[in-house]
Amino acid sequence: MEKKYALFTGCMMSTEQYAYEMSIRESLPILDVELIDVEGFSCCGEPMKSVNQLMALYLSARNIAIAEKNNLDILAPCAMCHLSLSECKHILGNNTEMKDRINGMLADEDLNYKGSIEILHTVDLLHDHIGLETIKKHVKKPLTGLKFATHYGCHLIRPSEIGRPVDSENPTKMEEILKVLGAETENYYPEKLDCCGGILQINLPESALTKTGQKLKAVQEYGFNGLVDVCPWCHRMYDARQVKAGETVATKLEVPVFYWDLI
Amino acid sequence: MSIVDLTSMGEPQSQLKKEINDRLTKLKNEISDYCFQCAKCTSGCEAHKLLELEPHKMAALLKRGLIDEMVNSDIIWTCMKNLAVASGKQIPGKYTAFLQSILSIGGIQDIQEITTRDNKTKRRSDLGLPNASKPKDLTKFQACLMKIAVEKV
Numbered sequence: 248m249e250k251k252y253a254l255f256t257g258c259m260m261s262t263e264q265y266a267y268e269m270s271i272r273e274s275l276p277i278l279d280v281e282l283i284d285v286e287g288f289s290c291c292g293e294p295m296k297s298v299n300q301l302m303a304l305y306l307s308a309r310n311i312a313i314a315e316k317n318n319l320d321i322l323a324p325c326a327m328c329h330l331s332l333s334e335c336k337h338i339l340g341n342n343t344e345m346k347d348r349i350n351g352m353l354a355d356e357d358l359n360y361k362g363s364i365e366i367l368h369t370v371d372l373l374h375d376h377i378g379l380e381t382i383k384k385h386v387k388k389p390l391t392g393l394k395f396a397t398h399y400g401c402h403l404i405r406p407s408e409i410g411r412p413v414d415s416e417n418p419t420k421m422e423e424i425l426k427v428l429g430a431e432t433e434n435y436y437p438e439k440l441d442c443c444g445g446i447l448q449i450n451l452p453e454s455a456l457t458k459t460g461q462k463l464k465a466v467q468e469y470g471f472n473g474l475v476d477v478c479p480w481c482h483r484m485y486d487a488r489q490v491k492a493g494e495t496v497a498t499k500l501e502v503p504v505f506y507w508d509l510i
Numbered sequence: 511m512s513i514v515d516l517t518s519m520g521e522p523q524s525q526l527k528k529e530i531n532d533r534l535t536k537l538k539n540e541i542s543d544y545c546f547q548c549a550k551c552t553s554g555c556e557a558h559k560l561l562e563l564e565p566h567k568m569a570a571l572l573k574r575g576l577i578d579e580m581v582n583s584d585i586i587w588t589c590m591k592n593l594a595v596a597s598g599k600q601i602p603g604k605y606t607a608f609l610q611s612i613l614s615i616g617g618i619q620d621i622q623e624i625t626t627r628d629n630k631t632k633r634r635s636d637l638g639l640p641n642a643s644k645p646k647d648l649t650k651f652q653a654c655l656m657k658i659a660v661e662k663v
Contacts, residue, residue, distance in 0.1 A: 258617035261634075261642035263624055268639060288643035289616035289651065294608045302658045306612075352658065354651050401556075442556040450587075458560055 249279040250376070252322035252367065253314040255332070258290050260325055262295070264479035267506045271324055271369065277385055278377050285371065287313045291323070293331035293402075307335030308349045310358035311366075312358040320365040322372060326402040326478035329368045329412070336362050337409040370402060370477055374420040379427045389429025395505075396471040397421040397432065398462070398485070400478040401442050416440075421475065438465040443481035453495065459484045460496035475501040482506060520545070531577055538572040545569040613652050616645045 260268050275282060292306030311332060314321045323329040339346040340362050350360055373382065399418050407415040417435075425432045444458030463485060466474050476482050482490070486504040493500035547658045557563045563584065571580040580586060607617045620644065623631050634642065645651040 252527065256642060258619055262617065262619050263619075263622040265624060265632075265634060265637050265639060269637060284640050284643065286643055287646045289617055289645050290612045295612070298609070299659065302609075302655065305654070305658055352654055355654050379541075407616075440616050444556075447557070447560075454560055458556065 251281045251283055251319060252372075253285045253317060254282040254318040254326055255288060255291070255310060255314075255321050255323040255325075257323065257325040257328040258294075258326070259479040260485070263353055264482060267324060267479055267482065270506050275318065275372075278373075280322075280372070280377070281319070283319055285313060285317050285319065290323075291328035291331040292335070294328045296331070303331065304335055304338060304348055305352055308333045308339060308360040309353060309356070309358060311335065311362070311364065312353055312360040315361055315364055316358065320367060322367050322369070324369045324477070325480070326368065326400045329366060330402040332366045333411070334409055335377040336366060352497035368412045368477070370399075370403065370420050373410075373424055379423060382424060382434045383427045385436055386428055390440070391426075391429050391465075392431075393472045394433075395425055395435060396466045396469070396474045397425070398443065398474055398476040398478075399440070400476065401483045403477065421477070425475065433469075434464070436469055438462045439510070441442060443476075443478075443484040445480040445484045448484070455484070455496045456488060456492045459488060460498065460500065462496075463489060463492060463500045464496050464498045467498070467500060467502050471502075473505055475505050477506070527581065530581055534572065534580065538575065538577070545573070547558075598608045614648075615657055616648070616651065 252449055252450060254271070269394055272282060288310050290311060292303035295306065296303040311321065321332060323332055339349060339360065346360065346362070353360055368377065399413060399421065404413055404415045413420050418440075419434050422432045422434050438461070441462045442458060442461070444455035447455035447458065463474070474485060476485060482496055487501070489500050489502065489504070492500055520554075545566075547566055547570060551565045551568075551569075552558050555563065555565050558565070568580060568586060571577070571583075611618050611620070621634050623633050625631055
């Protein structure tokens, strides 16, 4: 295998969004990527950020330190985990005092954060590291005649200051790959950057479903054959909660939703 | 005790309110010179489209020192956390459950069973997936997190 990565599955993918994990484990080895299961990872820290930023930083730094100990870059297919780990790297890279403080805490588990590894998401791994040409060579069944809408998800595109895998206002990497796979797509549709509503599920579940329903309704009306997403939180809203989301916008929704690597 | 506590019969939580007020006062001094109320944050806010919340009002209230009004409104508590406004915050009760779960198993939820399209129940192990990664020494992990839980940033 050409390149090895520590697969950071995070909480959502490893406990219920198995389709994403299965598709990654099936598809990436075909493209010469070896995925290593590293012991010791925990939650990325993102769900705790609103309550305790220090704890969120500690959890992210801890996971990065474990991968560093194994001399591996991290592949974090969950957009939320990817943001949390990237943000931690950005903060600790610019704040030596905080880095020392975190390292003091990590010493209890014999870990040391250096910030020396890369944090990748499946979108930049496929588009920037593996490349469109390589993907094209491996296409066995082109997706001819199918037209897909894309959903990047808020955590993958923002905040651009810390460096995200795609452009925050006009992301097109997924579209470029879909075209290489033989599918039709559109670089822009009005609801493309709309949020899935997933985080609002915690305190305003009905509004969250309305948000999900509004986007799926638009995708259905524009005549797409399906929606492709790259985040387990977004997928949970668009796929598992599609029927309920349809009820909130008074529409029968029948939009097939695919994980990126299933395509 | 504020008028909101009296009308809602809620606990005053004066210590928490003092802490929030201190943080917002600090933020007031930091942002007031930079925000010129272009409302670009509101135009990009997903919660605005859905709930008519206006994040630029946060800065407007802070600039005027109306911190109590902001804390008692919905504006800062109904963030979709889509990062369109970097300063959004939310503390719904479910986060306590998240913390407890991270402490006991390392993640925000334990392994779930799923139902397939043909109505079959599957576990992670049924799908040929390896065991999910977890902290090796839970006691050390928990001790560290407990220390942080009582510290302040």
